[in-house]
Amino acid sequence: MELRHEMKISAVLCFWCFLIMQGLSWAEETQVYVVYMGAAPADSSVDMLTESHLQLLASVSTRGKKKLIRSYRHGFSGFSARLSKEQAVAIAQKPGVLSVFEDPIYQLHTTRSWDFLQQTSVEIDSNLDEDGASSPRSISDTIIGLLDTGIWPESASFSDQGMGSVPKRWKGVCMEGTNFSAANCNKKLIGARCYSSDEDIAAVFPGELSPRDTNGHGTHTASTAAGNSVAGASYYGLAAGTAKGGSTSSRIAVYKVCFWDGCPGSAILAGFDDAIADGVDMLSVSIGAPARYMPDFDKDPIAIGAFHAVAKGITVVCSAGNDGPTSSTVTNAAPWILTVAATTIDRHFESDIVQGNNKSIEGEGINFSNLSKSPVYPLIYGEAARSNSSSGEGFASHCDYETLDSKKIKGKIVLCINNKNDDTSEYSKIDGLQSSGAVGAILIDDLEKAVANTYTSFPVTKISSRSADEILSYINSTKNPVASILPTITVNKYRPAPAVAYFSSRGPSSQTSNILKPDVAAPGVNILASWIQEDDSPDNVPPGQKPSGFNLVSGTSMACPHVTGVAATIKAWNQKWSPAAIRSAIMTTATQLNNDKAPVTTDAGLTATPYDIGAGEVSPTAALQPGLVYDIEPDDYLFFLCNYGYSPSKISLITTIRQGFECPANSSKDLISNLNYPSIAISNLSGKGSRIVSRIVTNVGAEDVTYNATVNSPPQLNVKVVPDKLHFTKYVKKLSYQVIFSATNSYAKADLFGSITWSDGVHRVRSSFAVRST
Structure with a gap:
């Protein structure tokens, strides 16, 4: 699921008031556009490219230099600028321009997981040299770049203790900003950049002008991919153990492209552009467009940036999206991208319900309940607490906003139906119940039950419809039904696992059904990893506790860096392998069985198909020794574009691999299968x-x-x-x-x-x- 952002309403209102006071009338007339011009000509310097971009702007505006926001000039050519619609249309007609599109706002697709993957992977001979694999270079030479929300550098996951010198091929920088200096980088965190240029936003949210992570998402993904082993990690005692990344000795470079309101495409492109020039080996991108917005490849910042990164030998791993379980929702589906779906691991977080009839009902959720373990709290169904003054909009059984009588629920545990299509969001329901004096909530949710959401100190748990029938039967059997909600406990070795997460986006791809997406699956449910330790929202911290340095988060965002970590290890062993060969090794060795040795299932209990998990669950060990690989030559992606429907003139601009490129006469979408x-x-x-x-x-x-x-x-x-x-x-x-x-x-x-x-x-x-x- 997407990360739950805890933004203060007053700060947002202050921001908009600030804009109004500034009298920014131009914001109504212009907006940011991205101008994509394909590959950077080999004979052009970065200064020459910037000058050509300014000249192109000057052809439609006398204020061209002031309108330019950012110039892309390393991995590819283009720029972002504030333009009117008429100016954007005019630029789109200019020679050498591939596409012009409004700057899209993408969203984040938001540890026992690595131990679980190792347990379920295929056992292989540890002596890889006997099977023809090359001896690894220093594994710490592998550089993982992450396009995300930044990083919390003080986390123990990013300590450089015992690491050697930074690879000489590294050309990146450690950008300074608010609460972030060059000293925050080290031999582990070797680079950090930030792409916010909006001073108006920074006036309210100063952390936006810094590589420092003020969200937590980027810190979480970075530590999952390449964090050090940290003993004694837990989320306030839950999921206790050693937290570690998939490639603990890899270096990390962060590119902060996501901010309080999302991830602008112009910033995403800038991150790709710099990462290519900086010298990363692979990029982890837990960001994507929503399923309802599927831009074509030449208007998708991630597809554009990834294409040029892969052309330079950089593996690009992306999350598949969180719009499941609906079919044809997978995003980041370009064939040069390694697309990752999300699955569960063999751990869940149990918060049970104890009824007055001495029956215990299993629930799922993360809460630190201080309720009595004895069933002494009155229990009521939402429908029975309907307010007499309710307008009729919404459903009391769902505990929708303003449908319940606070007098009827005060001091009680409330049973509510919950589903993703409700008018009132889950957390809004919880806030409403808590403010009305309820002492706890039981949510009936077959779809989301497998994902343990965090409710901190307010006792909340989720149950299935079948369990709800038992509770309703008990409520109807007595005049004074009572219950209690127990605090969460960690249950390991849970079976069956893995299973496909309900939120994980599914295939087939709506862009090209002749490429099978997603490619592979990896753990993405309740993953423990590092987190920011500065939190001004006490609701997220149990009473008497300090902010945790770790958090449990779910999403394909969390699955993506698992595969990135595996790819980094493969790269260390096989320095000359192409991104396609690395992807092939991961896909062809994936497993389709769970820890019961039965086929992996979906959240609905059905056998998972390739539309759900692609090739299967990633196997970190087996992927190091694939035997055979399916490699892809650079020209192959050009023929894909031909078959997809792009003209030879467009393709010639996209790449410098072959000038005067021509498409085969028989090009068709059916041939994409080849x-x-x-x-x-x-x-x-x-x-x-x-x-x-x-x-x-x-x-x-x-x-x-x-x-x-x-x-x-x-x-x-x-x-x-x-x-x-x-x-x-x-x-x-x-x-x-x-x-x-x-x-x-x-x-x-x-x-x-x-x-x-x-x-x-x-x-x-x-x-x-x-x-x-x-």
Whole structure:
């Protein structure tokens, strides 16, 4: 789920009053636009590019220099500027301009998790050199860049104790700002930048002009990806243990692109631009557009920045979004991005209900209840507490705003129905109940029950509809129903796990159904990681406690850095591998089984499909030794753009790889399925036709080895692999094969899933496939 922001209403009102007093009438006439001009010409210096951007602005405005906000001149060419709509339209017609779009505001997609991943991953031989993998360089040379809300540098997760010198190839800076100096960087946190240029906002929120994290999200993701091992970590005693990142010896560089009101696309592009020039090895981006807004690739700041980063050999890992469980909601679906869905781990946070009839009901939630453990508090259903003066809008059973009589709920525990489509948000309900004198709340929520939200000192827990029936039966059986809500306890080794988080966005991609997204899944529910320790909201801190240096947070935002940490380790062992090879290693070694050795399920209890978890749950150990990889050459993405529908002239601007680039005459969206991806997606397969898909695999294991193919397909499909045996030698590293898909007599309109696995007896190189009928 997205992070819950605790902004003070008075501060926001003050900000808008400030704008009004300043008389900023221009804000009504102009707004920020991004002008994207493709790859930076190889023969242009950064100064030349900036001058060309100013000249382009001057062609539509006499105040061009004052309108320029930021110039992109390292990884790609373009700029952001404050323009009128007419000026933006005029610039879009200029030669060399690929796209002009309004600056979008993206949102954040917001530790036992690593131990759990290791437990469920495939066991492999620890002597990697015997299987052909190169000896690692100093693993601490791997540099992870994070586009996020900044960082809290004092956290123990970012200590540089015992680390060697900063890699000489690093060209970044440690930008100074409010409560942040160059001394805050060290051999672990080697770079920090901030991209807020809005002095009006900074007048109210001074922390916006600093790499320092005032939100917590960036600190959490950075420590998940590459934080040091910190013993004795917990969230006020819950989830106690050692917190650590996936690549504890990697370096961290942060790019603060998200602020109090979201993540401007212009700032996201600036972060990508600088990260490319600074020398990061990979980028972790837990940000994305909402599912209802899916910009095309040349108007999506993340797709644009990631394209140019990947062209420079930088792996880009992104969150899939939090708009699940609805289908076709996955975001960050460009094929050059590694897209991550979210799953649970084998830990949950139990807060049980004790009834007056001596029955105990299991609940889920994080609270530090000070209620008596004995059931002595009156229990009431929301509908029974309806206010006589209620206007009829909303539902008392849902405890909607102003539907309840405060006299009827004072001193009582209130049972409420809760779902994501309610007019009143969950936390608004809780605030309303608490202010009306209720002593606790029980929320009925089948969808969100698996995610333990934090309620701090107010006793709240969530239950299923089945459990609610038991409670309602008890309420109706006595004149004086009583209960209590117990404080949360941590339950480890919970089964089954992993399961797909309800909020995790699902495929197929609405942009291109011939690329299977998401790519892979990773833990993203109630993840313990570092947090900011300056919190002016006492509601977030249990009574008598100081702000915790750790927090439990859920979202695909939390899943993304798990995969980034795995990718960083692969990069350390295989310095010359491309981003596509690293992605392939992660995808083809992923697992589809939970800790009961049964198929991973969704929040609804159904077997998860590739639309839910992509290739499966990431396996940190197995990914180091994939056997075969599906690599992608730079030109392959250009042919993808041809098949997607971009013109050769546009593609020539996007890249400097090949000047005068021409698209094949037969380009079509169906041919996107031939991109050398580790998974296969086919759309519009008719009941009478067939489709042939080609793939090339590269051997990265033993020199003399034979792989055999096995197919797992549903009865509605015939799937044939040609050839079904591949023999690699010292001199033959790459081999191709084809997969022929055709319908059987039982074929019907449906989404059909299966897999193709190549094995040499040691490695299992698995590719998921999804086929959509016409």
